Amino acid sequence: MANPFSKGWKYLTASLDSKIDENADPKVQIQQATEAAKKQHQQITQHAAAIIGNKKQLEMKLDRLLASQKELQEQTRQALNAADQAAAQGDNTKSSQFNNTAEVFATQLVAVEQQIEGAKQQHTQAAAAAEQAEQQQKQSEIRLKEQLSQIDALRAQADQAAMQETATEAMDSMNALKPDTSVPTLDGVREKIERRYADALGAQELTQSTVGDRMAEIQAAGTDMKASARLAEIRAQMGGGNQLTAGEAPGPSEEASPEVPAEEKPDQGAPGQDKPGQDKPGAANGQQ
Known part of the structure; x- marks a missing residue:
């Protein structure tokens, strides 16, 4: 069974690492990655x-x-x-000495040749290892250049992100600012001016409507007076045309029609009529 203390410690460590990574500055992390890449390349080199x-x-x-x-x-x-x-000269002692010396040189030569063989084998292995190490160093150099180019791009992105965050914070600060209620706003002033202008237009329209109504009434009164005068004139003309002159015989329609008593005849409002109760219109015409 796992130790609860060890398990909790690992959890806290992982959580702390996660919090550090979340709150870490991208530029600092980029710098750390750059130093790590350079250090790795340096070690390989x-x-x-x-x-x-x-x-x-x-x-x-x-x-x-x-x-x-x-x-x-x-x-x-x-x-x-x-x-x-020395042997040719008959000096066997010197000949023996020179032979012993030659044997020593030969012994040393054998030892040197053995060292040469071992050195050659080591050199062959070292040459292969050196070639492989040189290739790895070249690959590390290429990889470092790629990482540095990516790091430059990440730095540019980090700068752009920082600028965007600054702009966003500035916009949030501007949006958080509340207008001063003690100072009238332009919209309020505009609304007030438009309201006053609309009220003035409405009053002017009412004034024009009242004057027009008075003028229309005056014109209508004049027209009514003219119409009344014209109507009276037409009635007078009609009344004069219907009256019979003295000695003129009545038409067939008048003979055929029954005689209406004077009391039942309607009043004729024609001008020149003296008595409303006359029986015959001809007698009235004779008196005029």
């Missing part, structure tokens, strides 16, 4: 340099051993030649 340096060291050792081999071979030859010359 140093490792490759060490491997290549080992190869170079083996090459120098091999060159030194080859030089020793050549020198020992020459010394061995010289010792053998000296031994041969």
